[in-house]
Amino acid sequence: MAREIIHTDRAPSSPLYAQAVKAGGTIHVAGMAGIDPSTGRLAGETIQDQTKQAVANCATVLAAAGSSLDDVVEVGVLLADPEDFGGLNEAFAELFGVDPPARYVAKLGVSLPGVLVSVRMTAVVG
Numbered sequence: 601m602a603r604e605i606i607h608t609d610r611a612p613s614s615p616l617y618a619q620a621v622k623a624g625g626t627i628h629v630a631g632m633a634g635i636d637p638s639t640g641r642l643a644g645e646t647i648q649d650q651t652k653q654a655v656a657n658c659a660t661v662l663a664a665a666g667s668s669l670d671d672v673v674e675v676g677v678l679l680a681d682p683e684d685f686g687g688l689n690e691a692f693a694e695l696f697g698v699d700p701p702a703r704y705v706a707k708l709g710v711s712l713p714g715v716l717v718s719v720r721m722t723a724v725v726g
Contacts, residue, residue: 608664611657612637619661625725627665631678631718632657647679647687647716654719655695667726672701678708678718688717 606620606627612635613619620629634643634650635657643653659669679688685705692700701721708718 604665606661606665608660610637610664611660612640620665622665622725627662627667627671627721627723627725629658629661629721629723631676631720632661633712633715633718642714645714647684648691650716651677651688651691651719652695654717655691658719658721662721662723665723665725667723669696669723671723671726672721673724674722675701675703676720677703677705679705680708680711680716682707684716 601624603621603623605618606622607613608619611619612632617630620627622628632654634653635641636643636653637657637660643649655669662668662671677688679685688705692703708715
């Protein structure tokens with residue numbers, strides 16, 4: 601099975617890992633923080649703002665791979681503070697609405713100043 605590295609300049613990236621890997625009919629998007637790629641800064645100080653930006657970053661990477669949020673089958677979320685779970689759910693209800701993908705949420709194991717959430721996704725090729 602061939603794998604394809606996905607990269608776009610329209611989403612945050614790191615030289616340490618791929619933004620996404622496409623293989624076997626699926627796209628695996630790396631964890632994205634709520635960083636606005638146009639400014640390089642966090643999109644806001646609330647869990648809702650950062651979650652929306654993190655999901656938007658994932659959507660941008662998915663689009664570069666020929667997919668979209670409609671094709672997402674699983675979302676993994678790391679929270680810096682479990683107290684933000686309610687705000688995370690508010691953002692997800694707005695973003696995914698009816699028939700959301702499978703999801704898991706865990707506590708972020710490292711402390712990054714100001715970062716409240718990291719979101720990763722697995723999608724099928726659209």
